[in-house]
Amino acid sequence: MSIDTEPPLPNTEPPLYNPNAPPLYNPNTQSYEVGPPGAFVPPTYTPIQMQGNSGVITVQPSETVYVQNRNPEDHYLILSVVLSIVCLLFGSWCALCCTIPAIFYAIEARDAEVRGDRESMRKNHEMAACLNVVGFITGLILTILSIILFVFLLI
Numbered sequence: 001m002s003i004d005t006e007p008p009l010p011n012t013e014p015p016l017y018n019p020n021a022p023p024l025y026n027p028n029t030q031s032y033e034v035g036p037p038g039a040f041v042p043p044t045y046t047p048i049q050m051q052g053n054s055g056v057i058t059v060q061p062s063e064t065v066y067v068q069n070r071n072p073e074d075h076y077l078i079l080s081v082v083l084s085i086v087c088l089l090f091g092s093w094c095a096l097c098c099t100i101p102a103i104f105y106a107i108e109a110r111d112a113e114v115r116g117d118r119e120s121m122r123k124n125h126e127m128a129a130c131l132n133v134v135g136f137i138t139g140l141i142l143t144i145l146s147i148i149l150f151v152f153l154l155i
Helices: 077-090 093-115 118-154
Strands: 049-051 054-059 063-068
Touching: 077 093, 077 118, 093 118
Parallel strands: none
Antiparallel strands: 049 054, 054 063
8 A cells, every 4th residue: 555645736726716617506407516626616505494582504514503583582671661660650669679670680681682691691581580579569568558558547
């Protein structure tokens, strides 16, 4: 068994562009043909495979590109705004100390989801949920206490 040890000849690479080369794309068959050595062959694409909020595009021969749909979740943003308005209208302003920060955590969770930062999204999502629960309970207790106090003042 012999190994060819001759050094490669200088400038023996094929040219990058050959105007006399046959076309690589045949419009009649809608497919790519293999061209001369060293010619550019465009990659083939497979359809997007959607998995929940993310899609996978496979580019042949070697790349896989992950595409994320930019439709972020709500992360309790609407709940935080509604609770803040309800607390403001019913006079339980102490609950606003929980619901207003919940709005900011919900916005941060949504932004982290768009960035793809799953850990930060999860932490901010949980914090917004906890603050909304505490704000709701505080607002409910303060509203009940104010009704009871109002009733006893009328008697």
